[in-house]
Amino acid sequence: MKNINFDLLNDIVTTPGIPGFEHAIRKRIIEEIKDVVDEYYTDNIGNLITVIKGKRNPEDKKVMVAAHMDEIGFMVSHIDDNGFVKFIPLGGFDPKTVTSMRVIVHGSKDLIGVMGSKPVHSMSPEERNKVVKLDEYFIDLGLPKEEVEQYIQPGNPISRKQDLIKVGNMLNGKSLDDRICVYALIETLKTIKNPAYDVYGVFTVQEEVGLRGAHVAGHGIDPDFGIALDVTVANDIPGIPAEKKVTAMGNGVAVKLYDSGTICDIRMVEHLKRSASLVDLPFQTEILPAGGTDTAGIQRMAKNGAIAGALSVPMRYLHQTTEMAHEEDVKGMVTTLVKALETMDESTWEY
Known part of the structure; x- marks a missing residue:
């Protein structure tokens, strides 16, 4: 892969789609892939499933590659008498990073707001030494209650407002988890010509609230092989010892061995390394x-289980206001994945 299509990536990053409300990003992805895949459809939970037929598939082998298209966000839970909006999180946030963050409340009309909390000047000495909890924040839309309620009601989704930028050699913006891998999967579908087996490229929903889309897709597709595409922690920053870094930016795509939901199949690990x-x-x-x-949903939900592993993009500031990734790691994910899919029939899969 030569260069990152920055405009396309920015479009994917900024299109809203929090868990359970992925319709806009799903539509945008369809625009990109509809002419390069053999088939695409949406299942009942909202996963976008694409199919590219393999060159040799005498046993009808299937490979599921998944990138989740949902992003962490919020949902309106209450509007107070002064028009301030309270919310619940959909996905995990680092509370200390949301102060003054701009958001978009998606009602009958989109309204831009700011995450607010008690100012430091009004805090007691004890409060100043504590991290503000997420449920202490509110969203200030700059409007009175009567006008807010014309457009907003409980249950409306809330996404973050921020463009993608370049910072040195890095890509920086909101929701790179996992839109950077959505982009990588799109580029893979555009690039691959002769996969060994049928490839099911799946843009899953509701990963940030419990891998819900992957469970449904894994069960429905029943793949023999699975590869998840996601981001991972890059702790290559000051104050963290070397043994806790997990990955480092710019050192290449990461081949997952383990996370709290999966022990990756060693056969897939070796295949991805070889690729x-x-x-x-x-x-x-x-x-x-x-x-x-x-990875966990793919591995466990196939009828007989799937030989599953994952490729990860190292990322700093994960689940914070802005996230950062190295474009060479993203390009490496695409190139490695294409080779892995093209040579799936050349590896030994027996124990």
């Missing part, structure tokens, strides 16, 4: 002590 080597790309391995990915 990176075949295209002369660096890679690193990933042991993620906390946090799970769609």
Whole structure:
């Protein structure tokens, strides 16, 4: 893969789609892939499933590749007498990072708001030494209650408002988890010509609230092989010892060994390592002590289980206001994945 299509990636990153409300990002993805896949459809939970037929498939082998299209966000839970909006989170947030963050409340009309909390000048000495809890925040829409309620009601989704930018050699913006991998899967579907087996490229829903889409898709597709695409922790920053770094930015795509939901199948681990080597790309391995990915849903929900693993993009500031990824790691994910799918029939899968 030569270069990142920055405009397309920015479009994917900024299109809203929190868990349970993925319709806008699903529509945008369809626009990109409809002419390059053999088939696509949406299942009952909202997963977008694409199919590219393999070159040799005498046993009807299926490979499921999944990237989740939902992003962490919020849902309106209450509007107070002064028009301030209270909310619940959909997905995990680091509370200390949301102060003054701009958001979009998607009602009958989209309204831009700001995450507010008690200002430091009004805090007691004890309060100043504590991290503000997420349920202490509110959203200020700059409007009175009567006008807010013309457009907004409980249950409306809330996404973050932020564009993608370049910071040095890095990509920086909101929701790179997992829109950076949505982009990688789109580019893979556009690039791959002769996969060994039928490829089911799945853009899953509701990963951030419990891998719900991957469970449904894994059960419905019943794949023989599975590869999840997600981001992982890059703790290559000051203050963290080397043994806790997980991955480092710019050192290549990560081949997952373990996360809290999956022990990756060693056969798939070796296949993914081999694939990176075949295209002369660096890679690193990933042991993620906390946090799970769609790998678990793919691995467990197939009728007889799937031979499953994952490729991960190292990322700083995960689940914070802005996230950061190295574009070379993203390009490495696409190139490695294409080779892995093209050579799936060349690896040994017996125990």
